Every structure is written in structure tokens, then in C-alpha cells.
Amino acid sequence: MLLAIAAPAQSLFATPDWVTVGLVLSIVGSFFLANAILFRHPRSLVREHFGAYDGRLRSIREYIFHRVQIHLGFLFLLSGFGLQLYGRLRPAPVDPDAGFPVAWVGAILILAVGLELLGWWLSHRLFRGYVREYFIEHPVDFDQDIKLAREIGALFGIESSGEDTVQSYVARLCRDVGLPRHGRPETRSSSGTVQVVEEELA
Numbered sequence: 042m043l044l045a046i047a048a049p050a051q052s053l054f055a056t057p058d059w060v061t062v063g064l065v066l067s068i069v070g071s072f073f074l075a076n077a078i079l080f081r082h083p084r085s086l087v088r089e090h091f092g093a094y095d096g097r098l099r100s101i102r103e104y105i106f107h108r109v110q111i112h113l114g115f116l117f118l119l120s121g122f123g124l125q126l127y128g129r130l131r132p133a134p135v136d137p138d139a140g141f142p143v144a145w146v147g148a149i150l151i152l153a154v155g156l157e158l159l160g161w162w163l164s165h166r167l168f169r170g171y172v173r174e175y176f177i178e179h180p181v182d183f184d185q186d187i188k189l190a191r192e193i194g195a196l197f198g199i200e201s202s203g204e205d206t207v208q209s210y211v212a213r214l215c216r217d218v219g220l221p222r223h224g225r226p227e228t229r230s231s232s233g234t235v236q237v238v239e240e241e242l243a
Contacts, residue, residue, distance in 0.1 A: 060129065063120075073113045076114075102168045106161055176193075176221075
């Protein structure tokens with residue numbers, strides 16, 4: 042039974058025409074490069090060219106993902122060129138019944154999709170780590186910049202509830218992300234007692 046299953050699998054992945062496989066790898070690599078460089082919105086390209094920052098953390102995460110795609114593109118492209126050279130130097134035995142290496146192409150496409158998803162996950166993890174590291178080294182008073190606090194909360198999946206005030210949300214954000222609490226806005230009552238100003242989270 043096992044031999045019967047292994048035989049078709051071996052025939053599917055028999056020694057292919059390495060030039061063809063290399064060409065497919067080069068096409069996939071070119072797609073990664075084009076997706077990272079050419080298929081971006083012209084508005085973001087103009088902003089990047091003139092050094093403008095749109096104020097959104099998500100744009101930085103997309104930039105990191107584009108860099109990951111560039112690395113993947115060059116990896117596939119160079120691997121494809123290498124296999125084409127190998128196929129020219131060490132050509133496979135001529136088999137008149139050999140057709141297009143569909144199994145190899147399918148495996149390459151599955152690998153490309155898997156690496157694309159892994160690259161998106163990795164860029165997200167790296168970005169979160171870089172953001173955490175930056176705000177640990179450069180503490181910010183999130184009580185005074187709730188917009189930034191919301192962006193970081195969205196990045197780390199920290200949602201605000203209807204009962205949250207600015208202070209309670211910022212406290213939970215700093216605790217869950219592991220950031221230092223820069224400060225809390227305070228005021229003095231008529232009796233001289235220091236009280237924390239509780240602002241509603243808009």
C-alpha cells in the first residue's frame with residue numbers, strides 16, 4: 042500500500058527540467074519585487090520620496106513588510122537564476138514523455154504563499170518589538186496624547202471599553218504592553234488634597 046502511494050509521488054517529483062523550475066522561481070521573485078516596489082499606491086510613493094510622514098504607525102508596519110517582500114523577491118530571483126545555470130551545466134536526461142513540471146510549480150507556489158504569510162507575521166512581530174523598545178527608551182505621556190495611545194493599543198490588540206477613562210485605558214495599555222507610565226495628570230482640590238483627573242475616553 043505504501044509503495045503504491047510512494048510511486049505516484051516519486052513520479053510527480055521526478056528530476057525536472059531545472060531551467061524551467063528556475064524560470065518559475067524567477068517569475069515568483071519578480072512578483073515579490075514588483076509587489077513591494079511597483080504595486081504601491083502612488084500617494085505613498087510621493088510621501089516617501091519627499092520624506093513626509095502621515096502620522097500613522099500602520100504605514101511603518103507596511104514599510105517593514107515591503108522590505109521583507111524585497112528580501113523574499115531577491116531570494117527567489119537568485120535561486121531561480123542559480124537553478125537555470127545548474128540546468129544548463131547539468132541538464133537532466135531527456136525524457137520524451139516528460140511534461141511541464143506541474144508538481145514542482147505547485148510546490149513553489151505553496152512555498153511562496155507560505156513565505157508571504159510568514160513575512161507578514163514576522164514584520165508585525167518585529168514592528169511591535171521595535172515600537173515597544175522605542176517607547177521604553179523614550180517614555181511618552183500617553184495621558185496627553187490619547188490618539189497615539191489608541192494607535193499603540195490597536196497595534197497590540199488592546200481595546201477600550203465603554204467604562205474606560207483616559208487614565209484607566211493608558212494604565213492598562215502600559216501594563217499589558219510593558220511600557221513605563223510617564224505621568225498622570227493631577228490637580229489639587231480646595232482642601233489641598235492631590236487628586237487624579239479622570240477624563241472620559243472619547
